[in-house]
Amino acid sequence: MSWAAHLPLAPILLPLAVGALLLLFDERQHKLKATISLASALYLGAAALALLEGADAAAARVYTLGGWPAPFGIVLVVDRLAALMLVLTAALGLAAIAFSTARWQRAGPRFHALAQFQLAGLNGAFLTGDLFNLFVFFELLLAASYGLALHGAGTARVRASLHYIAVNLTASLLFLVGASLLYGVAGTLNMADLAARLPALPASDRGLAEAGAAILGVALLVKAAMWPLGFWLPPTYAAASAPAAALFAILSKVGVYAVLRLWLLLFGAGGFGGELLVSGGMATLAFGIIGVLASQELSRLAGFALVVSSGTLLAAIGVGDAAVTGAALYYLAVSTLGVGAFFLLVELVERSREPGADVLAVSAAYLALDDGEGPEEEVGVAIPATMALLGLSFVCCALLLAGLPPLPGFVAKFALLAALLEPEPVPGAAWALLVLLSLSGLAALIATGRAGVRIFWPAQPRSVPRVRLLEMLPVAALLGACLALTVAAGPALRYLQDTAQALHSPRAYVESVLPPR
Amino acid sequence: MEAVLALAIGALAGSGVWLLLRPRTFQVVVGLSLVSYAVNLFIFAMGWVRGGAAPFVQAGVPVDPARFADPLPQALVLTAIVISFAMTALLLVVLLAARGLSGTDHVDGRETDA
Numbered sequence: 001m002s003w004a005a006h007l008p009l010a011p012i013l014l015p016l017a018v019g020a021l022l023l024l025f026d027e028r029q030h031k032l033k034a035t036i037s038l039a040s041a042l043y044l045g046a047a048a049l050a051l052l053e054g055a056d057a058a059a060a061r062v063y064t065l066g067g068w069p070a071p072f073g074i075v076l077v078v079d080r081l082a083a084l085m086l087v088l089t090a091a092l093g094l095a096a097i098a099f100s101t102a103r104w105q106r107a108g109p110r111f112h113a114l115a116q117f118q119l120a121g122l123n124g125a126f127l128t129g130d131l132f133n134l135f136v137f138f139e140l141l142l143a144a145s146y147g148l149a150l151h152g153a154g155t156a157r158v159r160a161s162l163h164y165i166a167v168n169l170t171a172s173l174l175f176l177v178g179a180s181l182l183y184g185v186a187g188t189l190n191m192a193d194l195a196a197r198l199p200a201l202p203a204s205d206r207g208l209a210e211a212g213a214a215i216l217g218v219a220l221l222v223k224a225a226m227w228p229l230g231f232w233l234p235p236t237y238a239a240a241s242a243p244a245a246a247l248f249a250i251l252s253k254v255g256v257y258a259v260l261r262l263w264l265l266l267f268g269a270g271g272f273g274g275e276l277l278v279s280g281g282m283a284t285l286a287f288g289i290i291g292v293l294a295s296q297e298l299s300r301l302a303g304f305a306l307v308v309s310s311g312t313l314l315a316a317i318g319v320g321d322a323a324v325t326g327a328a329l330y331y332l333a334v335s336t337l338g339v340g341a342f343f344l345l346v347e348l349v350e351r352s353r354e355p356g357a358d359v360l361a362v363s364a365a366y367l368a369l370d371d372g373e374g375p376e377e378e379v380g381v382a383i384p385a386t387m388a389l390l391g392l393s394f395v396c397c398a399l400l401l402a403g404l405p406p407l408p409g410f411v412a413k414f415a416l417l418a419a420l421l422e423p424e425p426v427p428g429a430a431w432a433l434l435v436l437l438s439l440s441g442l443a444a445l446i447a448t449g450r451a452g453v454r455i456f457w458p459a460q461p462r463s464v465p466r467v468r469l470l471e472m473l474p475v476a477a478l479l480g481a482c483l484a485l486t487v488a489a490g491p492a493l494r495y496l497q498d499t500a501q502a503l504h505s506p507r508a509y510v511e512s513v514l515p516p517r
Numbered sequence: 518m519e520a521v522l523a524l525a526i527g528a529l530a531g532s533g534v535w536l537l538l539r540p541r542t543f544q545v546v547v548g549l550s551l552v553s554y555a556v557n558l559f560i561f562a563m564g565w566v567r568g569g570a571a572p573f574v575q576a577g578v579p580v581d582p583a584r585f586a587d588p589l590p591q592a593l594v595l596t597a598i599v600i601s602f603a604m605t606a607l608l609l610v611v612l613l614a615a616r617g618l619s620g621t622d623h624v625d626g627r628e629t630d631a
Binding site for chain 2: 180
């Protein structure tokens, strides 16, 4: 095999190796570590784009580890959805790592190694074609995320992480129960093989298989932060350091991805659990709306914006219509990039403010602005017109979250609603989702508007935060990527519609992994 | 055989869940360990439990695969044990840090009146 044939392995092996390598260097060699880490993230981006370029709508690209054919060997599967998620991961990883080099990498030890392990876990979870390896990569990305959530230490982070770790460990145990139940019934862990075998199960085993899938689903939905399983998300993400939180923006999407992939593969659209996904997604959406309106700190607002996007995605996926799924995938890309940029921006905006300036009492405990930032050390160029740039980025983020034109948040919501209202007659759930989606936009607009007025038009003159070019660039790049998604909305939506079509007819996926004998 | 194993898994999982819902961090750690033992045994049980049938291969007699335990769940259990062991160690470190920073071993970092 030529080197290019091994490309699907690179997004997993490279960050693992780089992460291990970074452990060897002394903490004082910041520059060297940052350079290696950035180079790795850049390469990941290039590899992900190459995989996306080569991803075919009709058939998935299958990489058999060690040449053992599925279902006996372990496979990596690159289809369009996996490639899309890889690109999003690389974009957020690159932005977070670049952001951290200005300042945050010095807030605690081994930031870059943890970030690389996180990327390896994320990429592995998106690429694997095997339920147990999905578990292993989940654990890898969670283990790294525990370290990243604690990065910078401080009481608030440790307290939030304690809950985060306990909840996710329990969810992982549920994952194991679900996966082993499915194995016990179907005798395989390969996703494609499961998809082929489940319909042929005798009726007596059917209930057991569905119970296993349901337990597995609970574990995945904890990660996707579906109500009532997602209470851990906003405090943890609000307490985490900015670059870690930006990376976490894709973490909850791993749960959504796994639900989308496994549900459509194992049960097909409209199959077992679809209504639950719709109602659970709408409940999550409602919870997120209330949370967005109630948050007084920007970082909590960003966390609830993530809950809103999870709810929207789960509900849209649960509808089980290929057109809706395609629009949801566009929304996924936009909201991941947008919320990631927002997490980074929040830290920049909040930097100059008195800790607790806009906090009304109760939530002061979560504020950890003054933690872990050692003596200031100028790195890079401080940029002029800081407030204007920050304000502009803030407006962009607000428009993205609220789904207003001209940014792609609008295109995403419009595409979703158009697809929802297409069938005749329009189902009741679609109307409910429409109302909730519009309300979520309104809530985001009110909350960001309120925060923006407080921050950018204060009554007393305030000190301007010192922002370096290296910190502004990642935010600008993420927002620029969103803007590019608006400009190229037509081709992007068409591409994602094809992706959704392929997901809704999983025969091609199954036949790519298990060639008919 | 099955009944004994099922009872053991149930007892472990039940007590683990109860401890998991307790307010002290150490109880949570012990609860998580107990649940993970239950889950490990559960995975093991998915590979078919049977007694009194030794997997001998005899010359001239056709091999009967029903006498062999499924090796895959055993491999899965090994992986799961290693992972849950490492995660418990990590949680213990966080627990100690939380105890040191907040001065209490309550999971919320502060005593509640209830």
